[in-house]
Amino acid sequence: xxxxxxxxxxxxxxxxxxxxxxxxxxxxxxxxxxxxxxxxxxxxxxxxxxxxxxxxxxxxxxxxxxxxxxxxxxxxxxxxxxxxxxxxxxxxxxxxxxxxxxxxxxxxxxxxxxxxxxxxxxxxxxxxxxxxxxxxxxxxxxxxxxxxxxxxxxxxxxxxxxxxxxxxxxxxxxxxxxxxxxxxxxxxxxxxxxxxxxxxxxxxxxxxxxxxxxxxxxxxxxxxxxxxxxxxxxxxxxxxxxxxxxxxxxxxxxxxxxxxxxxxxxxxxxxxxxxxxxxxxxxxxxxxxxxxxxxxxxxxxxxxxxxxxxxxxxxxxxxxxxxxxxxxxxxxxxxxxxxxxxxxxxxxxxxxxxxxxxxxxxxxxxxxxxxxxxxxxxxxxxxxxxxxxxxxxxxxxxxxxxxxxxxxxxxxxxxxxxxxxxxxxxxxxxxxxxxxxxxxxxxxxxxxxxxxxxxxxxxxxxxxxxxxxxxxxxxxxxxxxxxxxxxxxxx
Ligand SMILES: Cc1cc2nc3c(=O)[nH]c(=O)nc-3n(C[C@H](O)[C@H](O)[C@H](O)COP(=O)(O)O)c2cc1C
Numbered sequence: 001x002x003x004x005x006x007x008x009x010x011x012x013x014x015x016x017x018x019x020x021x022x023x024x025x026x027x028x029x030x031x032x033x034x035x036x037x038x039x040x041x042x043x044x045x046x047x048x049x050x051x052x053x054x055x056x057x058x059x060x061x062x063x064x065x066x067x068x069x070x071x072x073x074x075x076x077x078x079x080x081x082x083x084x085x086x087x088x089x090x091x092x093x094x095x096x097x098x099x100x101x102x103x104x105x106x107x108x109x110x111x112x113x114x115x116x117x118x119x120x121x122x123x124x125x126x127x128x129x130x131x132x133x134x135x136x137x138x139x140x141x142x143x144x145x146x147x148x149x150x151x152x153x154x155x156x157x158x159x160x161x162x163x164x165x166x167x168x169x170x171x172x173x174x175x176x177x178x179x180x181x182x183x184x185x186x187x188x189x190x191x192x193x194x195x196x197x198x199x200x201x202x203x204x205x206x207x208x209x210x211x212x213x214x215x216x217x218x219x220x221x222x223x224x225x226x227x228x229x230x231x232x233x234x235x236x237x238x239x240x241x242x243x244x245x246x247x248x249x250x251x252x253x254x255x256x257x258x259x260x261x262x263x264x265x266x267x268x269x270x271x272x273x274x275x276x277x278x279x280x281x282x283x284x285x286x287x288x289x290x291x292x293x294x295x296x297x298x299x300x301x302x303x304x305x306x307x308x309x310x311x312x313x314x315x316x317x318x319x320x321x322x323x324x325x326x327x328x329x330x331x332x333x334x335x336x337x338x339x340x341x342x343x344x345x346x347x348x349x350x351x352x353x354x355x356x357x358x359x360x361x362x363x364x365x366x367x368x369x370x371x372x373x374x375x376x377x378x379x380x381x382x383x384x385x386x387x388x389x390x391x392x393x394x395x396x397x398x399x400x401x402x403x404x405x406x407x408x409x410x411x412x413x414x415x416x417x418x419x420x421x422x423x424x425x426x427x428x429x430x431x432x433x434x435x436x437x438x439x440x441x442x443x444x445x446x447x448x449x450x451x452x453x454x455x456x457x458x459x460x461x462x463x464x465x466x467x468x469x470x471x472x473x474x475x476x477x478x479x480x481x482x483x484x485x486x487x488x489x490x491x
Contacts, residue, residue, distance in 0.1 A: 012134065014291045015041035016304065016314035017483055018247065019321045019476070021138020021163055022255065023047030024432040028328035029065075029126035031321060034476040036133035043136035043163055044123045046150050047143060048387050048429065050112065053119035054101050055438040057083065060091030069122035074156060075211050082118045085111070097441045103386035104145035106189060106203050106399060113149045113210060120153030134160035136223070140256070141167030142357050143387055144189045148205035152179050155217045163247060165225030166256055166359060168234075170241040172222050180219035182207040191399060192392035201391065201399070225249050225295070227258035229281045236288040243290070247316045248280050250296030254318045254455035256359040257350060271350045272360050286311040297457035304483050317483065320460035324476040330437040333452055334473045336366055341462050342471045348456050353424025356388040356405045361428070362453045370431050370451040379449060381407045384440065385429035392416075403427075426451065 019035040021027050023045035032042030056066050067087070073079035086099065102112045120137065127135045137154045139147050141164050151162060155176075164172055175185045186202040207214075221244035226232045232248070235241045251257045251274045258278075265273040285292050294307040295316035307315045321327060323334050340346045347365045354370075355361035365371045370379075383389070383406035392415070394400045402415040405425040411417040430440055431451035439448040454461075464474045464482060 014245070014313040015039075015134065016308075017041070017480060018136070018163075018293050018295075018314065018316040019043055019479075020247075020253075020295060020316045020318035021045045021047075021136070021165075022318050022322055022327070023138070023140070024429075025049075025052045025328040025436040025438070026322055027138070027318075028052075028436070029123050031324065031326040031328065031476055032127040032135055033129065033131070034324075034326045035321070035480065036127060036135050037131035038477055038480050039133060040480060041134055041136055041161060042127060043138050043161070044127050046120060046123070046137040046139045046154065048385065048433070049119040049123055049150065050116040050146065051101050051385055051387075051429075051433065052436075052438065053082070053122060054086045054115060055098050055433070057086040058088050058092055058098050059438075060088055065126055066122055069125040070118065072125055073118060073121055074214065078114050078211065079118055081111070082115055085115075095441055095445060098438075100384050103389065103401070105401060106145065106201060106391060108145065108149070108203070110210075113205070116146050116149045117153035117156070117210060120150045121157045124154045124157035124159045128158060136161030136163050136220075138163045138165070140165055140357075141169055142359070144187055145203050148175060148179070148185045148187050148203060149210070151176060152205060152207050152210070155179055155220065158218055159220050160218075161223055162220045163223045163225055165247070165249065166357070168231060169222065169224045169243065170235060172224075173242060174240060176219050176222060179205075179207060180217045182214060182216065184208070189391060192390055221245065223247050223293075227251070227278070227280065228261070229284045232280075232285055232288060236290060245291040245293070245313070246285060246288075247293045247295050248282070248285060248312075249316070250280070250294075251278060251350070251360070252456040253296035254322065254362050254453050256355060256357065256361050259352075259358075259360060266352060269349070270352060272352050282310050282312075297455060299455075299457065299460040299479075299483060301483060301485060315483070317460075317479070319455040319458065320464065320479045320482070321476055322454060323461050323465075323473055324479055325473045326476045327473075328436040329452070330435060330450065331473070333366065333369075333435060333450060335471070336368075337364065337452065337454075338461070338465045338471045338473065340366070341458060341465055346458060348454055348458070350456075351424070354426045354451075355428055356403045356425050362455060364452040364454045366450075366452050368449065369435075370426050370449050375449050376426060379427075380442075381405065381427065382430075382442075383407065383410070383427070385427075385433070387429050 017040040021043040035042030070079040184206040224243040291313040298315040299317040299320040389401040404421040435450035
């Protein structure tokens with residue numbers, strides 16, 4: 001049984017291991033639940049959960065998990081509307097495309113807000129089901145438009161931690177406090193071609209307009225994912241922006257990485273060059289007096305020991321969990337990567353061009369995925385998810401939305417984007433959904449190809465897979481045992 005969102009009895013010690021948020025749906029509820037039930041912090045990815053939930057329902061909701069969570073949503077009529085819109089009891093006929101979900105704008109329609117709220121509720125509800133451990137949810141500040149309503153949905157399910165990376169979460173402490181009181185919130189959104197400092201552009205969420213009145217909600221702890229001492233110190237300096245802790249993430253971590261400081265420097269292979277300026281000063285972090293966790297190549301017993309010795313509360317690990325049984329990564333991709341690792345044939349590249357966000361993104365080489373230039377060249381650009389679109393001011397002063405991975409003509413001619421922005425970009429929205437077995441179907445039997453991300457350090461994955469005879473995925477509990485052999489098991 002899930003505990004009431006407002007009931008929090010004794011305060012717990014901070015977790016030693018955080019299983020990092022991995023989007024899209026790589027750290028889904030199954031993985032987070034396994035880690036949380038083992039007494040650590042399991043984190044679900046909050047990215048694009050609207051699309052993930054709508055697609056799971058269109059696939060017939062195998063196992064009935066989404067419907068079980070929907071049945072627990074506090075306002076049944078709202079959950080019913082989502083079900084009525086997307087649920088297909090027999091799933092989709094082979095080859096039929098998924099019904100698309102409206103794209104986010106500064107004024108998201110009520111149906112999209114409801115879907116996002118409900119989807120975030122379901123993911124946290126399922127991750128918390130059947131144990132008393134803590135659960136977190138991860139958002140990327142760069143993908144700001146859904147954040148207010150997504151946080152509200154996660155809080156309705158009693159989420160314990162919100163972890164925010166890819167930008168400054170300075171507005172989040174106040175936002176979470178207001179949502180806990182069910183007050184309306186506004187989150188500023190950077191709009192290209194304008195100064196964002198005027199505060200004109202914000203995305204709003206009104207819990208009362210969405211659900212009417214209700215009891216106060218538990219305010220989750222906020223962990224800011226940072227790659228710089230300055231950002232951490234700036235956030236900690238003001239009570240209004242101070243998070244409850246930090247995840248200090250280095251540039252070897254999987255997923256997106258912070259760009260290097262200083263002038264842009266790249267290796268001949270096009271990878272960003274990091275140097276001393278990108279090393280976070282742990283003495284300075286410790287001096288801020290807030291708990292912190294180290295992330296990026298920390299996934300080993302030595303990583304955990306040295307983090308604790310440096311005064312950290314523990315470590316955040318992603319890559320080792322990404323290839324576990326409970327991760328949402330498509331089983332065939334897990335097996336392919338694990339087989340390749342067994343023969344030593346895997347590389348990870350930090351690609352500065354691939355992500356429409358402009359942040360470096362780690363791409364693992366895997367046959368049949370977008371890491372293969374041939375597979376990338378065969379894809380016809382289409383933008384039908386739009387999670388990475390940025391608002392921009394159009395010539396007539398109104399706000400438009402564009403993504404450098406959308407069709408060229410649209411981006412360059414209709415939306416005035418810069419040609420220099422589009423080289424090498426890939427549609428991460430479609431590719432990351434394909435990686436978790438939710439690929440969109442296109443005409444003539446074409447299926448959207450996947451992209452796989454992982455950190456530079458694959459040694460834990462290698463050790464774990466070599467300990468098995470069959471090069472098959474290993475349970476998340478094996479990762480925890482590997483990281484912390486002396487851990488206490490929880491019921
Ligand atoms: C497959 C994958 C997806 C990731 N996606 C996200 C994400 O959506 N948001 C985020 O803040 N971090 C993301 N990360 C980073 C992890 O949360 C974590 O900080 C990182 O993996 C730790 O370093 P490691 O990869 O060396 O274990 C991702 C990592 C991986 C491997």
